[in-house]
Amino acid sequence: MANSPISRPTRVAQEVRRTLAQLLVQEAKDPRFQKITITECQISKDLSVAKVHFSLMGHSSEDPEVESTLQALEKAQGYFRSEIGKRLNLRIVPQIRFYFDTVPENVQHIEDLINKALNKN
Incomplete structure (x- = not known):
């Protein structure tokens, strides 16, 4: 099976x-x-909207600096x-929408839970 192009x-x-x-x-x-x-x-498939997810080093979603940074973006x-x-050089330049990415803080929370469970045994 041939590699499908991106x-x-x-x-x-x-x-x-x-x-x-x-x-x-x-x-x-x-x-x-x-x-x-x-x-x-x-x-999006029609190239009209770009959803850009970002994280801030050392900040969680509750941090007021996150909201401030989102407003600045x-x-x-x-x-x-x-x-x-x-x-x-795009004919259609996508509209950019910014979103704070909570995955890194969720990963940290899961790692903490795993470590806590492992230490109990």
């Missing part, structure tokens, strides 16, 4: 993720963006979209 939305999502990470680290002026890690990027959304359009 779909266009998947390729665009990978490039959007890479470009956004580069913009956040190298060009964005907001110091809150330095702590962001882009964990996932999903693009949403405020800078036009800049990010413009730069992605220029750099990736």
Whole structure:
């Protein structure tokens, strides 16, 4: 069975993720963006919407800095979209929606529960 090629939305999502990470680290002026890690990027089949999941080093979803960072990302959304359009030369530039990724804190919680169960025995 031959390897199936990667779909266009998947390729665009990978490039959007890479470009956004580069913009956040190298060009964005907001110091809150330095702590962001882009964990996932999903693009709709018609390439019109990009769902970008991020985490903040050392912060949980209840932390007020998470909400502050999310608001700053949403405020800078036009800049990010413009730069992605220029750099990736896309005919359709996806609208970017940011979401805080709770998977890392859930993983830590599960690891803590496993360690606690193992130590009881």
